[in-house]
Amino acid sequence: MRFSARIPLQLNVIYGHRHMHQLATAGGGERPLLSLRDINMTFGGVRALKNVSFDVRPGEVHCLAGENGCGKSTLIKIITGVYRPADGASIEFDGETYSHMSPVTAQDRGIQVIWQDLALFPEMSVAENIAFQTVLGRWPKLVDYGRMRQIAKDALARLGVTLDVDLPLKEYAIAQRQIVAIARALVGEAKLVFMDEPTASLTQSETDHLLDIVRGLSASGVAVVFVSHRLAEVLEISSRITVLRDGALVGVYPAASMTQSRITELMTGKTFDQQVRAKSRDGQPAVLDVKGLSRPGQFEDISLTVRRGETLGITGLLGSGRTELALTLFGMLKPASGSISIEGKPIRFSSNRDAIEAGVAYLSEDRLSLGLIQPQPIADNLVISSLDKVLSGGLLSEERKRSLVGRWIADLGVKIGLQQDAISTLSGGNQQRVAIAKWLATDPKLLILDAPTVGVDVGARAGIFDIVARLAESGLAIILISDEVPEVYFNADRVLHMAQGRIVGSYDPRTSSLGDIEGAVYA
Amino acid sequence: MSAVVDRIKNLLGPEMAGPGLAFLAVMLVFGIASPQFLSAATFGSVAFQLPELGLLTLAMLLPILTGGLNLAITFTANIAGLTLAWVLQANGGVDAGLGAFLLGSVLAILVGAVSGVVMGLVIAFTRAHPILVSLSMMIFLRGLGEFLTRGGDVSGFPAFLGPLGHGSFLGLPIPLIAFIVCVLAWHVLLSRTKLGFNTYMIGSNLEATRYSGINTRKVIVLVYALSGAMCAIAGIIMLARFNSVRIGHGESYLLITVLACFLGGVNPFGGFGRVIPVFVALVVLQLLSSGLNLIGANQHLATAVWGLLLAGVMVLRFVATKFKISFVRKET
Numbered sequence: 001m002r003f004s005a006r007i008p009l010q011l012n013v014i015y016g017h018r019h020m021h022q023l024a025t026a027g028g029g030e031r032p033l034l035s036l037r038d039i040n041m042t043f044g045g046v047r048a049l050k051n052v053s054f055d056v057r058p059g060e061v062h063c064l065a066g067e068n069g070c071g072k073s074t075l076i077k078i079i080t081g082v083y084r085p086a087d088g089a090s091i092e093f094d095g096e097t098y099s100h101m102s103p104v105t106a107q108d109r110g111i112q113v114i115w116q117d118l119a120l121f122p123e124m125s126v127a128e129n130i131a132f133q134t135v136l137g138r139w140p141k142l143v144d145y146g147r148m149r150q151i152a153k154d155a156l157a158r159l160g161v162t163l164d165v166d167l168p169l170k171e172y173a174i175a176q177r178q179i180v181a182i183a184r185a186l187v188g189e190a191k192l193v194f195m196d197e198p199t200a201s202l203t204q205s206e207t208d209h210l211l212d213i214v215r216g217l218s219a220s221g222v223a224v225v226f227v228s229h230r231l232a233e234v235l236e237i238s239s240r241i242t243v244l245r246d247g248a249l250v251g252v253y254p255a256a257s258m259t260q261s262r263i264t265e266l267m268t269g270k271t272f273d274q275q276v277r278a279k280s281r282d283g284q285p286a287v288l289d290v291k292g293l294s295r296p297g298q299f300e301d302i303s304l305t306v307r308r309g310e311t312l313g314i315t316g317l318l319g320s321g322r323t324e325l326a327l328t329l330f331g332m333l334k335p336a337s338g339s340i341s342i343e344g345k346p347i348r349f350s351s352n353r354d355a356i357e358a359g360v361a362y363l364s365e366d367r368l369s370l371g372l373i374q375p376q377p378i379a380d381n382l383v384i385s386s387l388d389k390v391l392s393g394g395l396l397s398e399e400r401k402r403s404l405v406g407r408w409i410a411d412l413g414v415k416i417g418l419q420q421d422a423i424s425t426l427s428g429g430n431q432q433r434v435a436i437a438k439w440l441a442t443d444p445k446l447l448i449l450d451a452p453t454v455g456v457d458v459g460a461r462a463g464i465f466d467i468v469a470r471l472a473e474s475g476l477a478i479i480l481i482s483d484e485v486p487e488v489y490f491n492a493d494r495v496l497h498m499a500q501g502r503i504v505g506s507y508d509p510r511t512s513s514l515g516d517i518e519g520a521v522y523a
Numbered sequence: 524m525s526a527v528v529d530r531i532k533n534l535l536g537p538e539m540a541g542p543g544l545a546f547l548a549v550m551l552v553f554g555i556a557s558p559q560f561l562s563a564a565t566f567g568s569v570a571f572q573l574p575e576l577g578l579l580t581l582a583m584l585l586p587i588l589t590g591g592l593n594l595a596i597t598f599t600a601n602i603a604g605l606t607l608a609w610v611l612q613a614n615g616g617v618d619a620g621l622g623a624f625l626l627g628s629v630l631a632i633l634v635g636a637v638s639g640v641v642m643g644l645v646i647a648f649t650r651a652h653p654i655l656v657s658l659s660m661m662i663f664l665r666g667l668g669e670f671l672t673r674g675g676d677v678s679g680f681p682a683f684l685g686p687l688g689h690g691s692f693l694g695l696p697i698p699l700i701a702f703i704v705c706v707l708a709w710h711v712l713l714s715r716t717k718l719g720f721n722t723y724m725i726g727s728n729l730e731a732t733r734y735s736g737i738n739t740r741k742v743i744v745l746v747y748a749l750s751g752a753m754c755a756i757a758g759i760i761m762l763a764r765f766n767s768v769r770i771g772h773g774e775s776y777l778l779i780t781v782l783a784c785f786l787g788g789v790n791p792f793g794g795f796g797r798v799i800p801v802f803v804a805l806v807v808l809q810l811l812s813s814g815l816n817l818i819g820a821n822q823h824l825a826t827a828v829w830g831l832l833l834a835g836v837m838v839l840r841f842v843a844t845k846f847k848i849s850f851v852r853k854e855t
Contacts, residue, residue, distance in 0.1 A: 332734070356736040364734055373728045373735075375794055384724060384735045387717050395715040438735070 033058040033223050034079065034093050034111075034192055040086040041074055041247075048074045049085070050248045056192060059221045061214060063234045063255070066244035067267050067457040069427060072227055075244070076194050080113050081106040094191060110191035114181045116200060120169055127152035127165035130184045155183035158220075159213050175206035182213065192223045199230060211237050229458075231260040245269055268459030274486070277469055278493045278509040281310035285343070287477035288329070288360075288446050293338030298324040299501035302338070306446060311468065311478040313492025315485050315521055321501035322481050323365060326448045329479075330362035331355030342445065356385060359445030363435055363452055365481075371435050372423050379405040379419035382434055386441040408437035412467055429460025436467060447471065448479045453487060465491045485518045497521055538788025538797050540843075541836050542804040545786070549807055553814035560814055567696075569809040571689075574698035575764065576776050576783070577805050578757035581709050582750045583780040584801060588713070589746050590726045590793025591646060591653030596754050596780065597773045598664035599638045603631035603755035604768040605668060608677045616679045624684070632755040638664065639751025643744035668770030678767035688763030698760050705756060710798040712749075722746055726793025775826075782833050783808060808832075 034056040041049040049071045056062050066072050077083045079091065081101035091098045093109055101111075120129050127145070130152035152165045161179050169177060178198055185193050195214070199207045207230075214224050214237055228234050234241065235255050243250040243266045250266050284307040293302040299321035306312045316322050327333045329340065331349030339346050342358045349355045352362070364371040372381050382405050383390050390400040405419050414433040416426065423431055432452060439447060449468065453461045468491060472478050480492050488495050489509050497505035497520055507517050553560040579596050586593040593599075610627030611619040638660060645656045690697045713719035721742045724732040733739045762768050787804035789796030811832065812825035 351738070352734070353736050353738060362734070369728065370731050370734045373724055373731045375727045376724060380720070380724065384720075384732070384737065387720060391717075395711070396717065396720060442736075 032056060032092075034091075036075075036079070036092075037090045039075065039078060039089050039091075041071075041078065041083060042086065048247050049078075052244070052247070052249050054242060054249075055252070056223050056225060058191075059218055059223055060240065061218050061224045061226055061238045063226045063228070063238035063241045064244070065227075065231075065234060065241055065263055065267055066250075067459055069457075070244040070267070071247040072244060073196070074247075076113060076196065076225075076227070079106065080111055080194070107188060110189050111194075112185035112188050112190040112192070113194040114178075114185055114196065114198060116197045118177055118181045120177055120181060120184075122170035123168055125166050125168055126163050126172070126180055129169050129180050130155055130165070131187055133184070134187055151187055152183065155186045158186055159183060160216065161213075175202050175210070178202070178210060179213065182217075186217075186222075190222055192225065193217065194225045194227070196227045197229065198226070199228060199233060207233060231263050234263070235260065243267055264458050268457075274490045276489070276509045277311075277491055281307040281493055284308040284310065286341075287343060288479075289341040289344070290329070291339045291341075293325070293328065293335050293340065295324060295328060295333060295336050297501075298333075299328075299498070302503060304496065304503070306477040306479060308477055309472050309475050310494070311472045311480055311492045313488025313495040314479060314481045314498055315483060315488045315495060315517070316498035317483060317521065320498040322498050323450055324501075325498070326362060326450050326479070326481060329355070329446075329448060330360055332362075356442055356444075359443070360448065361385075361439035361442055361444035361446070362448045363432075363439060363450060365451035365454060367428075367431060367435060367455065372431060372438075374424040375422050377420045378409075378416055378423050378426065378434055381423045382408060382438050382441065385438055386443075389441065404441065408441060409434075412437050412440075413463070427457070427460065428455040429457055429463060432456055432460075432464055433467070436464075440471070444476065446477045446479065448481070450481045451483070452480070453482070453484070461487075485521050486514060489514045489517055538795070538800040539803070540788075541840060542787050542800045542807055544839075545807045545832065545836060546803055546810075549810045549814065553810070553817070557814065557817045560817055565810075565813050565817065569806065569813050570696045570699045571764075572813075573805060573809050574696075574702035575757060575761055575773060576779060576809070577702045577802070578705060578753060578760060579773065579776050580780040580783045580801060580805055581705055581798075582753035582757065584709070584784055584789065584796065584798070585722065585746045585750045585753075586653060586657075587781070587784050587789055587791070588722050588726045588793055588796055589653075589743060590729075591743075591746075592657060592781070593639075593642070593747065593750050594654065594657040594777065595638065595642065595661040595664055596750070596757075597777050598661050598668060598770065599635050599751050599754035600758035600761060601768060601770045601772050602638065602664050602668055602758070603635040604758035604762040604772070605671060605677065605770070606634045606755075607631040607759055607762055608680070608768045611680055612677075617681055619681045621683065624681070628759055631759055632752050635751040635753070635755025635758065636748045637751070638754075639747035639749065640744055642751075643747030646747065647740035647743040665770060672768075672770055674770070676767040676769045680762070680766060684763045684766070688760065688766070698764065701756070701760060705753065706798055706802050709753075713798055718742060718745055723794055726790075726795070728794075779808070779826075779829065782829060786833055786836055 032055040034054070036052065036054040039049050039052040039054070040047070052071070052075060054075065064072050064075070074083060078085050079101060081103040084100040087099070089099060091101055093111065098105070127149045131148040134148070134151055149165050156163055156165070156179070159179060159182060163172065163176060163180070169180060172180070182193070199210060202210060211233060214226065217224055226234065226238055235258060238255045240252060241255055241258060241263065242252045243263065245267060286305045286307050288304075288306040290302055290304050294300050302325055304312065314322050314325075324333060328335050331352040331354050340349075341347065342360070347354070347358055349358070355362075368374060373384070379401055383401055387396070390397055390404055392400055402419060409416060412433045414430050414437070416430065423434060426434065452464055452468075456464060468478060468480065480488055482488050492509065495507040495509060495517060496503050497507070497517065505520050550561075559565070579600065582596045583593055607624075607627035607630070610630055611623055614620065614623035642656050642660050645651060646653050687697055692700060713722065721732065721737050721739075724735070724737065725739055725742055729739055761772055765772060783804050784796065784801055785791060786807070787796065787801030789801060808829055811828060812822070815825045815828060816822065
């Protein structure tokens with residue numbers, strides 16, 4: 001159980017069934033393309049799926065929603081034959097019933113998956129990427145490039161896209177690669193296509209284009225199962241939504257009857273009533289004072305103050321200079337001009353070690369490759385920046401380490417197995433808690449949180465912000481950077497808007513509306 | 524009781540399984556194949572042969588843990604040996620005193636460390652691949668050594684150096700004592716010091732370590748400096764054992780040290796590996812060659828068997844991981 005405050009699961013199941021019942025009467029005549037019953041799956045004692053049922057109708061766009069670890073990917077892998085479900089399962093696809101699938105059967109019958117990493121070959125041409133499966137294993141074992149190019153062109157034409165099929169795939173941006181992956185799925189005569197987080201790395205206009213393509217597929221009779229964390233587009237594109245939580249079916253809902261917050265509640269089993277947390281900290285002494293800070297090409301003439309106990313939100317699009325500003329405050333980039341003062345003392349950092357010494361901590365936006373050392377133990381990740389605290393007679397003391405780590409784990413409510421387990425075994429939310437603890441252990445005066453909820457489940461985000469609020473209350477000065485405006489709006493005392501390296505707006509959440517700030521940022 | 528077991532487990536780590544099993548297998552196989560195997564003579568010969576390879580392996584271990592490699596270890600050892608030989612000869616050769624030996628040893632260790640510092644600086648600041656950097660250093664040192672010695676042996680050392688190579692103290696060969704002291708020093712360095720901690724972290728992810736406020740350049744320079752200093756200790760022991768210095772001494776050990784590290788469960792990409800399992804792996808290698816020697820096999824065959832052993836351990840490790848996973852799945 002991850003949360004104490006939960007809507008009892010049973011209630012939601014009942015709620016879900018009610019909807020299913022309504023749907024069954026509404027669209028009763030239609031025979032499902034895919035119908036799963038009694039799907040159970042266990043990994044090493046953990047039940048990943050519990051009696052899950054799942055239906056997809058021909059030509060519909062169906063969204064599979066749930067937090068990380070809820071069983072979405074396991075379900076997809078069962079349908080595509082990667083995993084074999086426990087005995088008693090029934091998988092009905094296009095009129096035939098199976099007790100389990102195999103990858104070959106799934107592909108032959110027209111089930112295709114576009115994984116998040118796309119599984120493409122960047123060095124090979126677009127044509128080869130799209131059509132290689134059709135020329136493999138044929139006799140004579142020669143590659144017919146002419147045919148391959150024709151197949152690729154036809155598949156792209158079906159999507160209404162023109163790409164140069166002879167160019168290597170790496171010449172194209174991620175959005176086009178996504179389309180190439182879809183085209184490849186179509187070559188396999190797909191009846192059912194799974195898309196795993198297809199829009200995760202796309203811009204808004206690219207996403208719109210992709211959603212158009214999905215609509216086109218659906219109109220031509222291909223059913224699409226869409227997995228996405230972005231609830232707005234889920235509601236926009238899908239006709240029905242299946243929600244999973246902790247490996248169990250919560251319910252199946254028509255998208256028309258849902259809202260983003262309702263889906264979130266169903267996914268997490270928790271209600272979120274977000275309120276503006278902003279307070280005035282004007283009377284408090286300044287912890288950080290920045291005047292006229294510039295790094296040409298990255299940010300210009302930045303002046304700001306963060307007071308004791310204050311949370312300063314900085315928002316802005318990717319490339320607005322927010323991360324470069326943070327790295328400069330953390331001593332990892334050198335400013336060309338301007339000054340930084342900590343508690344009134346002007347400071348020049350020659351490295352981040354000086355910054356840490358002065359009481360600045362920086363939680364990286366890239367937890368996987370910069371924030372934490374993924375293969376190493378939880379304990380070592382937590383103490384790495386405060387090793388002096390676990391020395392005893394000049395040598396590292398296991399005992400001191402264990403007790404320091406134990407204290408922080410308890411304090412921040414991190415769910416772990418053993419302290420020696422690799423940090424990569426933890427969920428995103430728990431990893432982020434360890435990352436915060438790592439910096440709190442250095443006794444910072446200023447904590448810079450750069451996109452602290454990236455890769456953290458919706459439910460766990462609230463927990464992270466509860467910690468942030470508590471830290472601010474205890475007197476820590478916090479800079480909260482996020483490109484999700486609601487995050488800074490609800491959790492910061494003041495919000496600065498950065499664009500093209502400059503501060504272009506300053507807002508007080510108590511007097512501005514969320515819409516005002518979003519309008520300015522996303523304009 | 525279980526606390527003691529846990530402590531031992533913790534001390535040895537999961538890396539111990541491979542070399543531990545190999546140790547038991549070698550003891551069993553040769554114990555049966557040759558009645559003389561489980562004798563004082565075998566262990567005496569192992570005890571004298573182990574230190575050179577062992578010290579060089581310790582020198583190789585630190586860079587591997589950072590995700591690097593030091594290909595210059597044998598030539599660094601012999602250049603350091605030459606430094607000591609030069610000091611001894613400048614102070615009377617055969618008649619040189621203990622003072623000259625101590626001075627020479629300090630200088631030798633300094634020379635070894637300097638070779639490491641140079642490599643460390645280049646690797647840390649240019650981010651050039653350690654294989655290329657240490658290869659350059661290896662070729663440079665070999666050339667320099669051949670130039671200085673004209674490819675020949677340098678000998679003529681005072682008699683009191685003999686015991687350092689061949690003598691015993693309390694029944695233990697002196698080179699073995701020196702090696703065990705170095706093993707313990709490395710064990711403490713890696714498991715109990717900040718430098719050791721940071722060595723592992725850098726091996727797993729250098730950038731994330733730098734973002735955590737660790738001076739990663741300093742750590743890399745120190746790691747290669749210590750590696751070089753350990754080479755020098757190996758060089759001094761080799762000087763005493765052979766009673767001569769030649770730039771090519773121990774050249775064939777270079778890749779065997781890498782093998783010993785991997786046999787000892789060190790991750791080839793850095794970040795994981797402990798000293799004690801590597802020590803056991805070294806003992807296994809020496810026992811294997813002594814055992815083969817006893818049953819009358821050619822010495823070169825022993826090297827071939829070492830290669831097979833490593834390949835076998837890798838396959839076993841793969842099978843063990845596979846088996847574990849399928850076992851867990853079936854069980855549930």
